[in-house]
Amino acid sequence: MALLHYHLLSFFFLTIASELGLALHSQDLLSLFSFKASVDPLNTSLYTWEGSNPCSGLWVGVKCYQGRVASIYLDDASLVGSATPLFGLSQLQVLSLRWNALSGSLPHLTNLTNPRLRHLFLSHNQLDGTLNISLPSLLSLQIEHNDFSGGLEGLQLPSVEDFNASANRLAGEISGGLSKFPSSAFNGNPALCGSPLPSCSKISHLSDAANTSPSPAPTVVSTCSSRSLSKLGLTALLSVSIGDMVVIAMALAIVAGMYTWFKRRFSMPRNAAAGARGLELHHGFAEEKEETDSRLVIFEGGEDMRMDSLLKASAEVLGKGISGSTYKAVLEDGIMVAVKRLSGVQFPSHSKAFNQRMHLIGRLRHSHVVSLRAYCNAHEEKLLVYDYMPNGSLHSLLQSNRGRNLDWRSRKQILMGVAHGLNFIHTFPARPPLVHASIKPSNILIDEHGNAGISECSIMCFATNFQCQSLPPHASTLFPQGMNAAAASTWHGYRAPELSVGKGKATQESDVYSFGMVLLEVVTGKEIDDGECGGQMMGMVKIGMMCTAECPDERPKMSEVLRMMGEFL
Structure with missing residues (x-):
């Protein structure tokens, strides 16, 4: 009789465990299908998400561990909608949804909701709202290029090793463990302050000074006819004295002389990383014109780049090939870039087609494509400036x-x-x-x-x-x-x-x-x-x-x- 009771009890517990496992599996399935309905209603990207077993190995981007969904990788999958349903996966360890068009806010993430989450990659989406993430075991958080707002005090991440919140609308002071990350992790949030960015007291002082200074007169676009100009008297037109004009002319001559000396003094040899000398700056995406061929064209992420900084940068040869030589250049502010100097033998053409294609390549922004930050297409030099990969x-x-x-x-x-x-x-x-x-x-x-x-x-x-x-x-x-x-x-x-x-x-x-x-x-x-x-x-x-x-x-x-x-x- 005791043996019978033992077998019955064992069967009972096995049945309970089996039903519990099915219930947990069903919860994962419900979260996945809810996410699919939100972000891919036409079934064009997640068409393999069919059936009742997400752990079959057939569901694209889904990885399981011991019958539960553990990882989801859906970068650049043309997903539009809310990611919230995926945070119902209690055993999720890795979630990567970069380069989509996801929107909405994130739920409050805690050890109660997502105890196993270690890596969260949500960069280059359209997510907004405030950040409330309290996950002691989270190692990676990449949320750059979204529309998050508010402060960082809602982030309690004592173990995080990989962090990037740049290009959002975050505000307030950077404090705690997040201050150990470089400024690049916070750039593009003008209202953020504190180490590694300028101190909040300095920002506040500058803001107060700006608020107490006289406001400049607003710029008005004139719609007056040329006849209105006749109302200006001759006296007003001659109000600048001859002496002032002489001083201005002398100042311009001095500046021109210093500029010429600067070019000659800091120009690098033709085999150096930045061999183009005295090129003008030109911020990208303007209409292509013939005269822009000899200018430095700057794309997203290279806004602070200047030709004089490139000219003065220390250069280290990284490699040489049939297409040209590549250099590691360290700019004045410590930023490292890779400069490709194209071979004049292999790339002799000075064409508009090259400029047009570079303008297109300069728009490519993806975590697995090295970003082109700037280029110049001069008659003597062709330089491409990329992110440096260490x-x-x-x-x-x-x-x-x-x-x-x-x-x-x-x-x-x-x-x-x-x-x-x-x-x-x-x-x-x-x-x-x-x-x-x-x-x-x-x-x-x-x-x-x-x-x-x-x-x-x-x-x-x-x-x-x-x-x-x-x-x-x-x-x-x-x-x-x-x-x-x-x-x-x-x-x-x-x-x-x-x-x-x-x-x-x-x-x-x-x-x-x-x-x-x-x-x-x-x-x-x-x-x-x-x-x-x-x-x-x-x-x-x-x-x-x-x-x-x-x-x-x-x-x-x-x-x-x-x-x-x-x-x-």
Whole structure:
């Protein structure tokens, strides 16, 4: 009888546990479907979210642990709506929703609602409201480029190691553990103060001074006719004395002389990072004109950049290739940038098409695309100024100790980053569609967190004897068709077969081929050390083989590559 009671009791508890597990699983399912209904009502991005098992491995972007949803990666997935339902996933550890159009406010996040959340990536959306996040175990919080407002006192994050709240509408004092982060984590919030930004007392003093100073007369756009000007007397027009005019002329002469001396004194040699001398500043997106060809064009994030700062920057050679030399430049304010000086042999053209394409590339902003901050297209120099990536290129990592320092987790992180970046480039709203044209390990750069960024997008489209399908004929046929031997050597092993010497144009399909070759190199360079790792590697090899199909039409699009990678990893 006792044995019977024992079996009945065991069956009872097993039944309760099973039903409890199903209930928790159903709660995850409800949260996921609620999120899908909010952000993808047309079922175009989350079409794989079907059925009753989000842990089947078929749901794009969803990863599970012990039957519960643990990670969601949906960067750049064209999602529009509210992310709130996902915070109902009590076992969620990683949530990455960067580069979408999500809106609304965030709920109050605490250990009671999200006890396991470690990494929260919500940058480049349209989220607003105040921040109330009290998660002692949260390690990463990236919320830059949103519309959050209010103060930072609602953030209780004692363990956070990766933080960025730049480009919002936050206000008040930075205090506590957040002050350990650099100013770049808070830039773009004019009402924020305190270390590492200027002290609040200084800001308050300046504000008070501004408020007590006389208000300048408002600027009025005149609609008067030229006849109204006749009302000004001759005396008013001659009110500036001859002596004042002489003083002004002398001052202008002195300034012009100092400017000429400055150019000669601080101009760098032609092989230095910033070889363009005395170029004028020009903030980007103005209508293209002939005279702007010799100016420094500045894009988002490079507003504080000045040519004189580039000229005086200390330069360190990072690498040299067929496209030119790359330098690490440290500006006066300590900001580090990478300056690409294009080869005059490979890039002799001084065309409007180049300027137009750079204006387009300057708009690309994605966490896995290295941002172009400025460029100049002078007759003597072509300079490209990018964000500096401290961990060098994938090529150098693979060559260093034969890549033994790269574990499987790091390799997966790099490959997923490259896939997201290339998919962003291919789907960027441009007509004709954008082509990178030179996907290879040396153009894949690694930041301080081990994330990959694609550099030099579309640059090779303007190289001598190289053509891209995405450029109009007048831009890509300036030179004889086909790639010269030197340029071809930089592609060795990565270029698609249709781009062999004397054939074809670079296309999105050839980009996919190059990505496949990079994927195979990264995957096959790592020894298989366990079953799970081995299964993931074999899945990635299959994707690489599909990407490197000989016929371009048989290669998958990068969006499909991303979906398949999400299933295997």
